[in-house]
Every structure is written in structure tokens, then in C-alpha cells.
């Protein structure tokens with residue numbers, strides 16, 4: 041069997057014809073395997089959804105009870121037979137519940153990694169490199185200029201600023217699923233033990249994470265006084281940084297946790313005073329090290345800076361194929377569309 045017979049790009053996303061399923065489809069399909077609950081990968085309206093229990097819970101939280109006709113939870117490493125095809129989920133290290141999907145038939149093994157990172161994250165299981173014939177990778181940060189560095193050092197920068205400006209509220213823009221909770225866990229690991237304040241849009245997912253990872257004292261910004269917020273750290277979706285919402289904070293200092301903060305112009309554009317380079321995607325070194333670790337002779341690249349990574353692969357004698365899948369983006373750039381329940385009101 042040729043790899044393209046097992047898995048091929050289609051307008052709805054990657055399609056496995058012999059197994060009759062799509063991976064992270066961008067339009068409603070009969071059977072969908074979902075790598076993780078970010079909105080560009082986990083969309084509503086499918087017939088049957090297979091994913092980790094955490095991804096299913098997070099989809100339910102974000103999309104509501106009826107996000108799919110049926111949902112089947114699959115454990116990491118558990119073997120699932122779909123028609124003639126064997127499927128297994130393995131940790132992707134991206135966000136809670138995120139999975140790579142290994143698809144096998146007739147001795148051929150393709151791994152679709154979804155979004156991933158190869159660095160430690162206290163809020164989810166670490167990425168597991170898998171030997172395969174074809175490795176499918178994203179390339180969000182697929183340029184050599186992207187080196188994320190140590191997230192601990194970025195958190196130290198934030199805490200130094202809090203110590204330096206004890207009267208200012210520190211408002212940190214962070215994507216609602218994964219990034220916000222990782223920032224909180226990193227702050228706790230760095231010894232910050234004061235209450236951390238949350239924008240309403242971050243509350244449901246953060247509470248869900250807090251059942252699995254100790255995130256310390258969490259409070260709603262909604263219930264806080266201006267005095268509470270002076271010198272405090274508060275997290276919000278990136279789009280709220282410039283909102284009227286942020287006016288309730290005393291002399292707010294704005295930070296933004298994103299891999300894109302490596303690019304100074306992006307920080308300036310968003311009016312971010314304190315850029316924090318913290319990403320849930322692999323950087324250039326992570327992408328290339330992971331590609332090498334899989335030992336796959338053939339690499340398919342879904343989205344991002346596909347050409348640079350394809351070039352790197354070819355220079356090493358690997359076959360590389362940019363898939364140019366449409367409909368996937370980086371969550372820090374797309375920002376979470378705030379569900380109705382998240383509206384915060386505008387007065388303090």
C-alpha cells in the first residue's frame with residue numbers, strides 16, 4: 041500500500057479511505073478523529089468523534105453538549121480497529137488531552153502529530169516520538185529564527201516586573217486552552233503563591249485543568265476590587281488586552297504569552313509592554329529534532345512555514361511534501377471566539 045492510499049489530503053482535511061475517517065476535519069464528516077480541542081482542529085457537527093477523554097470533555101466545555109452525534113473516548117496507547125485500519129493515540133505534549141494519531145494498515149504506519157511541542161509542560165503528558173514510515177508535522181514556527189528558549193526565564197521576567205511595580209496590575213494575554221493554564225502552572229513552579237485572577241473566558245477550562253494539576257488559588261476578575269488587582273497577576277484572552285474590560289485594572293501593565301513574541305514588531309503592534317516567549321508549538325529546533333527522531337523517510341507538512349521545513353528535510357535526504365491544508369492556524373493568532381457565557385460586562 042502506498043502512503044497516499046492510507047491517508048490523503050481532502051477538502052475536509054486528512055482522509056483515511058480504508059478506515060473511513062477524517063483527522064481534524066474542517067467540515068462536518070461521518071467519523072472524525074480529533075487530535076486536540078483547539079477550535080481549528082475540533083469543530084462541531086461531526087457524526088462520530090474519537091479522541092482522548094480530555095479532548096472530548098474540553099470539546100463539550102467549548103462547544104456544548106451536542107458537539108457531535110456520538111463521542112468515544114480512547115486511551116493513549118489503546119488499539120482501535122476502524123474497518124481494516126489500526127489506530128492508536130499517543131501524547132503530543134501540546135495541551136491537555138492532545139494526541140498524535142498513528143494510523144496503520146498492511147505494515148505501513150503514518151503518524152499525524154496534530155500540533156505538538158517537545159518541551160516539558162506541567163499541565164500535560166510529554167510528547168512521545170514514534171517510529172513511522174510517514175510523519176505528518178505542523179510547521180507553525182518552521183523557520184530557524186524561531187527559538188523559544190526557556191519558558192522559566194520568561195516567567196522570571198514577569199515576576200521581576202511584579203516585584204518592580206507592586207502597585208500595577210499585570211495583565212497577561214494567554215490563549216484560553218492550554219497556554220493560560222501552563223502560565224499559571226509555571227508561575228506556581230516559580231514559587232508565586234498569591235491568588236491569580238481570571239477573565240471569565242478562561243474560567244471553565246482553567247477549572248477543568250485545576251482538577252488534574254495544582255494551580256493554586258484562582259479568583260474571578262469579576263469578583264475583585266481595584267485594590268485586590270493592584271500588584272496582582274490576571275490572565276485574559278489576548279483580545280481582551282485592548283478591551284474596555286482592561287480598564288478596570290489599576291495602571292495595567294500588559295504582557296502576552298506567545299511564541300510570536302519573539303518577533304518584536306508583533307509585540308509592538310499589539311501594544312504589549314512585556315512580551316513573554318512561551319509557545320505550545322515546537323520551535324525550529326523542536327521540529328527538526330522531532331522529524332529526525334521519528335526516523336521517517338517521508339515527511340508531510342500540514343500548515344505553517346512549510347517550505348523552510350521541507351527544504352531542511354530534502355537537504356537531509358528525506359522526501360518532503362507540503363500538504364497546504366486549509367483551515368488551520370495558530371491559536372495565539374486566531375484568538376478564541378468568546379462564547380456568550382464569557383462576556384464580562386464593561387464596568388468594574
Ligand SMILES: [Zn+2]
Nearest residue numbers: 076078155371
Ligand atoms: Zn493547537
Ligand SMILES: [Zn+2]
Nearest residue numbers: 080155368369
Ligand atoms: Zn493548530
